[in-house]
Amino acid sequence: MAGPLLEVRDLRKSFGGIHAVQGLSFGVDEGETLGLIGPNGAGKTTVFNLIMAELKPTGGEIWFRGENITRVPTHERVKRGIARTYQVPQPFGEMSVGANIRVGMAPDDLWKLVTEGADHAAEAEIGRSVGFSDEQIDTLPSELAMGDLRRLEMARNVAVSPALLLLDEVFAGLTLREIAHISELLVEKKRKDGLTYIIVSHDLRALAPLVDRVIVMSFGAAIAQGTFDEVVRDAAVREAYLGQ
Numbered sequence: 001m002a003g004p005l006l007e008v009r010d011l012r013k014s015f016g017g018i019h020a021v022q023g024l025s026f027g028v029d030e031g032e033t034l035g036l037i038g039p040n041g042a043g044k045t046t047v048f049n050l051i052m053a054e055l056k057p058t059g060g061e062i063w064f065r066g067e068n069i070t071r072v073p074t075h076e077r078v079k080r081g082i083a084r085t086y087q088v089p090q091p092f093g094e095m096s097v098g099a100n101i102r103v104g105m106a107p108d109d110l111w112k113l114v115t116e117g118a119d120h121a122a123e124a125e126i127g128r129s130v131g132f133s134d135e136q137i138d139t140l141p142s143e144l145a146m147g148d149l150r151r152l153e154m155a156r157n158v159a160v161s162p163a164l165l166l167l168d169e170v171f172a173g174l175t176l177r178e179i180a181h182i183s184e185l186l187v188e189k190k191r192k193d194g195l196t197y198i199i200v201s202h203d204l205r206a207l208a209p210l211v212d213r214v215i216v217m218s219f220g221a222a223i224a225q226g227t228f229d230e231v232v233r234d235a236a237v238r239e240a241y242l243g244q
């Protein structure tokens with residue numbers, strides 16, 4: 001494909017007097033894994049909210065597969081292949097893990113579900129693909145550890161077969177073992193389905209082996225970009241993190 005899969009141009013978002021995102025521009029190529037890092041409050045989650053149309057930008061444009069999608073609503077963006085996980089996992093508490101995966105499925109599949117009954121085999125397969133046992137697929141999210149909840153977030157996104165997956169703090173609150181599991185899962189999904197990722201993470205050690213390129217944000221703007229090794233050596237980046 002010519003041009004980047006996703007491109008944001010001069011993106012801006014203000015909340016009253018707070019300029020959460022101020023003039024951010026970057027592209028992500030198909031198959032690339034981009035890290036998006038920066039101190040607390042830098043604007044990373046706001047960027048994800050804007051890419052998903054969960055917030056309306058104050059200015060700028062968002063392009064996907066060569067089309068301007070700035071005014072395209074969330075459900076249509078999901079249909080076109082963009083999905084995200086949340087910094088704080090938000091499962092439906094009264095529904096089983098399997099049912100949570102099912103509601104993540106594309107609307108067309110949902111319709112099939114209403115007319116032809118639930119395809120439990122499909123949700124179980126997606127559940128297994130992120131490492132759930134058949135027993136866990138029948139349990140409630142409240143029974144799950146944080147690592148499992150983050151895997152459920154992954155499963156719900158995998159269910160919509162995205163081309164671009166935005167991962168917000170996927171490693172937060174996890175043990176080293178759980179971090180290793182999620183990392184393996186991300187690498188495996190990418191190898192199989194050719195996914196493109198943007199990963200937000202404060203855990204730079206977990207992020208380093210996954211990313212092709214990193215953008216560093218501070219106060220709503222990109223202050224550095226390059227390979228992981230390049231940006232962590234950057235003086236402005238060190239200052240932004242130390243000044244936190």
Ligand SMILES: Nc1ncnc2c1ncn2[C@@H]1O[C@H](COP(=O)(O)OP(=O)(O)OP(=O)(O)O)[C@@H](O)[C@H]1O
Binds near residue numbers: 019041042
């Ligand atoms: N809905 C909102 N209303 C008002 N201010 C907001 C809103 N969402 C975010 N902000 C502000 O915008 C700025 C950027 O927040 P954002 O959550 O995008 O940062 P972040 O980089 O994701 O931080 P963290 O690493 O802590 O998750 C912060 O100053 C935050 O308080």
Ligand SMILES: [Mg+2]
Binds near residue numbers: 044045046087
């Ligand atoms: Mg955030």
